[in-house]
Amino acid sequence: MSCENCKISSPDEARSSIRLRTDALVQRIGRSRECVIPLLQALQAEFSYLPSDALERIYETTDITQAQAISVATFYAQFRMFPYGRHTIRVCCGTACHVKGANTVYDSFRRELNMSDDTITTSDGLYSIEKIACLGCCALAPVVQIDNKIFGHVQAGRVGDVLQEFQDYLAANQSTSSEHPAKEIQGEVRLGMENCCQASGTAEVKIALEEACRELGINIAIKPVSCVGACNQVPLIDVAMPDGSITRYPHIRPDEVKEVLLHHFRPASPFRRWRNALLGRIDSFHSDQTWDNILYQPEEERTRRINNFLEGQLRISTEGYGLMNPLDIDEYVARGGFEALRFSLFPKEKDDFQHQMGDTEREHLSSPSQNFIPKSRSYVIDKVLKSGLRGRGGGGFPTGQKWKMVACEADPLKYVICNGDEGDPGAFMDRILLESYPLRVIEGLLVAAYAVGARRAIFYIRAEYPQAVIRVRKALDLCRQRGYVGDNILGTDFSADVTIFEGAGAFVCGEETALIASIEGRRGFPHLRPPYPSQQGLFGHPTLINNVETLSQVPHIITHDDYAAIGTAGSKGTKVFALAGKVRHGGLIEVPMGTTLRQIVENIGGGMEKGEQLKAVQTGGPSGGCIPAHLCDAAVDFDALTDMGAIMGSGGLVVLSETDCMVDVARYFVNFVSSESCGKCTFCRVGVRRMLDILNRICSGKGTMQDIAQLEELAESIQKAALCGLGKTAPNPVLSTLRHFRHEYEEHVNGICRTGSCKQMVRLTVTDDCIGCTKCARCCPADAIPFEPYKKHTIDTELCTLCGLCIEECDFNAIKYENIRQ
């Protein structure tokens, strides 16, 4: 096996080089058994895979044995044992991407790259392709990532363009762009630079902005800011003038940038002003293109949608959207950042607080059950308790109680873990929060650490979010410089050491006990609770594990008293949702608990895409369920969703329309859980797989009524008997669709899939509306439609791959899915 990066020909030399490089990594990371995941990650970063020579060296020089390394490396999806091509194409198969045809996109890439059935790398070693659980860019579905570049709204018929664009991008990146010199700042242009914004062209807009500024001689600050959440309106720039006025330009194209800048700012030198005016005039003679410019759209028309989208939202976790630079700590402090930490740490303010409290509350605080929680801390916990905050990770356990349990433990060494292993396909809240508001999450984590008496805090961030890791790492460095993280924070005796642990790609690690196992360097096997992590967690010490979003709500709770007033009786505060699917305006939204699904879809989301009918909303990812349209008027909170057979989950909302097959959706989730099951308990390992077998049968038209009954029985049993949360909730998508859409299952048994989603049950046919325009014949990637102008086209079902490109291409709506068994 030859290594990509080293240019040494002799195998012996290659081996010794690998060994030397491995030794250097071991030196840097450590030799103990719990280092195994970081070590393997470093190996993979170094060699692009795990070379056997490097692993041999690890067994020789560290405490890690072959058995442990195999067990860990094969458990986590991130690791691979064989080299990949130079570039890796990752096709996102999240829920939103799935319903928008990710599988077809995947197949198209394989066809485009001439890959045979069982290979994943092209013969020239240039590209490797893989499916990935979720990239967390659901509003741009279907999404494809090539190396670090993300492409949104990829159409199956346009994958060639995507590859070309990627090659252009590579070529462009080789020329270095120079930083423009800082001069007097005339104003500010703000744009989101999250992973998903970059994917939809904001990166190009930024380059255009920089070039335009250089060319026009305009001195403005181009400021990357936190996410607005309006993923449907990107690329979006805000032009902020010194007088405070802001003009918003959604869907801006790179070629429009120059004119927009000219409209707002005057070039610095008179010569340039004259030259620009002249060139502009000549341009306008040449074409009328400039009149298309976004600049000339009326203000109302331009921003109505985005305003609708933002209306009805309430920002707590995402406070400061579109405004703050995620990594500007001064700005964060100026806007009230670290107030909550200060408020928790300083006794004087606390006295005031205690003074304000009534007698009953004081008694409550000194009750014997929490005798050894110092009073200075118990008030922080009490504040969280009273706020009614419930864990946002999915379970909805009261956060205050969790804190109290950990605080009560006598062990001097405690851990606090921020759970950023957001694995649900169709959810990207945690990623946006970590990328856009890292300082707020850090503050929440510090408050939690202080309240429970922990000195060590860990960010657990999943592997698919490299940008989040980078931002949090930078934010932590900033905090360390300012004394917010480290020893003696703000001059007090409170010290907290915060580190980052990168997850390695296992959905089950979102489960607390599995997460702990993975930090300890083991397979992510959950175990039965008790013992709870709050009693015996990481390395046997009491451990508090909170979700990213939970922690991001904490600073507000500490500094404000109004939190409990927001939301419903059982669920307080706001909830961040990732709105995606067949809705017109997807994106990241934050709404008060109790908002109805219909409000979210109709008002914020702007209704259904392409005027389709709302069929259901899928909440909570693979652990959740599908809420049918007629129940969408119910207020969204933890309890209401559970009653409807779904769960809040981490907050993915995938909107499904009449063109989505509910059986296929159920199968999609069961397939997901089946591939993410850890394999420890029988019910999840084999049971979910058998559910998938049954669903596959039903989706291929081979199911029977007995299968439905068996499926239901199996699902109910797994719900009762599986070991961990993943397994217990795995049947939810099936049970909720069976509950609300049983007739679809029965139709499938009778050979009917109305939506054409179940490919094995349908074929494509051409209706009499066909005029013989040959458009379909030209676009068909499988040559299944003969080129016969002016004749009604035919489709060779043997060759047809059911990719559906012809349906999109046909202007006369003449190609339709037809059930084979009719």
Add this chain to the structure above:
Amino acid sequence: MVCMVKDVTSGQMIPSCSTLPYEGMRIETDSDEVYALRRLSLELLLSDHRADCEGPCSIVCPQGIDVAQAILHYDRDEIAQAKTLLEGTSCEGCKAPCEKACRRRTVDNAVNIRSILDEIRNFSDTSLEEKEASSVEHQTPRDVQSTQHDDNQISKDDKSESPVAPVSSTKRKEQFFSRIGSFSESEKQHMREAYNQPSRCLHCSCEGRAKCKLRSLATEASIKLPKYGVQSSLPFKEQIRVTNNLVFEPAKCIRCGLCVYNTDDGFTFERRGFDMQVIIPEESKKHVDERIADICPTGALFRKIVMLLFVLLIPFSSCRRMPNSSDAESFQEWTSFRGNASLNGFSKRKLPEGPTLLWEHRHNVRSVTSPIVSNGTVYVCDKHGKLIGFNEQGDIVSELQLQADVEASFIISDSVLYVGQIDGLIRSISLSDGSENWRFQTEGQIIASPTLDGRGHILVGSYDNCMYTLDTLHGQLVSSISTGYYINGAAALWHQFALFGGCDAWLRITNTETGEYTDSLRLDAYIPASPAVWGDCAYVADYSGDVYEVGISDGHVSSHRKILSATSDEGNMLSMPAVTDDAVYVLADERYLLCIERASGRIRWKQMLRGDVGESSPLVCSDRILVCTRTGIVSIHDAASGQCLWEYETGEQIISSPAVVSSRFYILTARGTLLCFGRQEEGKAKRRM
């Protein structure tokens, strides 16, 4: 997760194996809900368990021949053992449903089972073969009869769609048989290449089925067909040699992880979810303890002991005399006090020539039970219930305190100890961890060895006058037969029938399957020991010293005669006869070893022993007889002439019977001294070391 229970307080279903108990916990263990989940769990495990419990050929054989086992012996060149299995059977006239059921048939062509069986039967040996031929002739009428009867059954089978369906004999009605579905093309390819030995047999039968908990639980839950089909990602019969004796078959693995958690960095999991597998890295194979096979609840990990003995067995494959004991023997094992369930005291093992004492261990606590050899360990039990295990070098490797007095010999089967105690308890104890599987209380003391019938039952007689048949897995009472007085001896097995005597002087015959009494015979005096069975004849001695030959046919006494009458008042017999195909050997008349010809009933020879005879029974090993007297003299005699070939004076009383394993034998004296005798060369080699 077949251990699901319900926590009544929380309403949660929990696996009991990994739940921490708490104060005031309330658990529900037997409700429909709990059973339904356990059953589902089993069904799910079985749906991913791609293996045959028994070869389809064995299942469909109308004569009940363990065809698969016979072919396994054949392939290992253990013709002698294969022949034993086929004793008294014939394929003549049979339409060979075995070949129709053969899995190889779906790969290419079925194994030529019939011709292989015939080849085994006709395997020609030395001149002594002739005698055997006559005995076969003797049995012919019955065979013809049974074959005719079977013809009907086969034609019925032919009509049925599934050739693998278990036949409707009562014997197999309840056992679970796993299914494997069909083979993939790659599997077929693999089989064509890998199974190219002369027989081409795939050896579908599971070598670990006796210890398989999955099978026994499925049987208990009366699961017939796997509800969710059998769809495994792993190929059928792919075997990995872990160590020389330890074999791992991934398709049978249920991923319980016991082997992973019980070896430090030995076995490990690979991948996750449904594709998760147990593997063993090359590096770890070196330090795997073979005993891990005992922990595996399925046949996925098993020890291939017979393979190791391959070389030792070759001399025996040309063995001249075939015993028609139905038990397939492994020469390394001596699992009950007479070596087999027929209690006939015959073994085809060879005693070492001019044996020397290899080692001895003095315990100095009275011991009356016989030594038992299992998995390379010799176990003895003293009167106070201390069970001690020795390895082949005589080092103590295990100790277990039963905390009760023990006078009855015990048996060990698949690392499970079954022992009857003076306090009336019969217990099943797992030797791997010392945990008790079950216990059953009888109303009187137990001084006789239990007997395993090989069909999941254990028989034990007690001083409460009852002969109990229990289920070996859970110790549940299957049936009990009440007699008139104490039962002193063990039950001897002949096919599905058990024979036992008691202090009421009746020899009784029962059917172990139905638990019913089929016949009985009153002898002249009470029966202190057990009957010995050979073919359809049983030999039993009563307290007065008379020895009877009792003919048995289909569970009934067909004939009986006295072949030895007591010659003096002192001639009481406490020991059992040893039987071969032509002679019976008894210890009688205080100090004599007698050889009685079975056919004529005349005494062939009579040899005086040194010292008084007692409870220890003689043992025939091929052409030698091993005898221990109460006075403590161990001697070996030539079976043909009775001539004493070797003698050893232990100086201590001997009550128990000897145990013989390949080229070694063990004697336990009543003072608890265990003596190991073996070949001279071995002894010398040891001394040199």
